[in-house]
Amino acid sequence: MDYKYIEQLLERYWQGMTTLEEERILRAFFSQDDIPVSLLPYRSLFTYEQYDKTMNVLGDDFDEKILEMIDEKEPVKAKTIRLTNRLMPLFRAAAIVAIILTLGNAAQKAFDPKEPDATNLAGYQQVNEGPSVALGDTIKVDSLQKTGSPMVNTIIK
Numbered sequence: 578m579d580y581k582y583i584e585q586l587l588e589r590y591w592q593g594m595t596t597l598e599e600e601r602i603l604r605a606f607f608s609q610d611d612i613p614v615s616l617l618p619y620r621s622l623f624t625y626e627q628y629d630k631t632m633n634v635l636g637d638d639f640d641e642k643i644l645e646m647i648d649e650k651e652p653v654k655a656k657t658i659r660l661t662n663r664l665m666p667l668f669r670a671a672a673i674v675a676i677i678l679t680l681g682n683a684a685q686k687a688f689d690p691k692e693p694d695a696t697n698l699a700g701y702q703q704v705n706e707g708p709s710v711a712l713g714d715t716i717k718v719d720s721l722q723k724t725g726s727p728m729v730n731t732i733i734k
Contacts, residue, residue: 580613587619
C-alpha cells in the first residue's frame with residue numbers, strides 16, 4: 578500500500594503548514610492498528626490525546642492529599658485592604674513634609690534681620706488707653722420713641 582499522501586502530510590506538519598482537517602486525518606491514520614513500520618515512531622505523537630484523557634487523570638482525593646502534605650486544613654482567605662490602609666504611607670509622607678516646612682519657616686523667622694530688636698520692643702509693649710470702640714458703638718434703643726442714644730454715658734459713669 579502506498580502511503581505517499583501521509584508522508585506528504587507529515588512533511589507539511591513538520592513545516593507547520595497543515596490545516597486542522599489535515600491534522601485530523603493524521604490522527605485518524607495513526608489511531609488505526611495497521612501502520613507501516615517506517616511511520617510507527619510518529620504514532621505516539623498523534624495518539625497521545627486519546628490515551629492521555631484516560632491515563633493521566635487526577636483522582637478525587639488529590640486535593641485532600643496535597644493539603645495533608647502541606648499541613649493546611651483550610652484554604653487561606655484573602656485579606657481585604659481598605660482605602661485608608663492603602664493611603665497610609667501617603668498620609669505619613671504628607672505629615673513629614675508639613676512638619677519640615679513648619680520647622681523651616683520657624684527657623685527662617687528666628688534668623689530674619691528685619692524683625693525688631695529687644696531695644697525697639699518698648700514701643701510695642703505700650704497699651705493705648707482711650708475710648709473703647711465697643712463701648713462707643715453700643716446704642717440704647719428706646720422702644721417708645723424709636724430713637725437711639727449711645728450707652729456710653731450710662732454704662733461706665
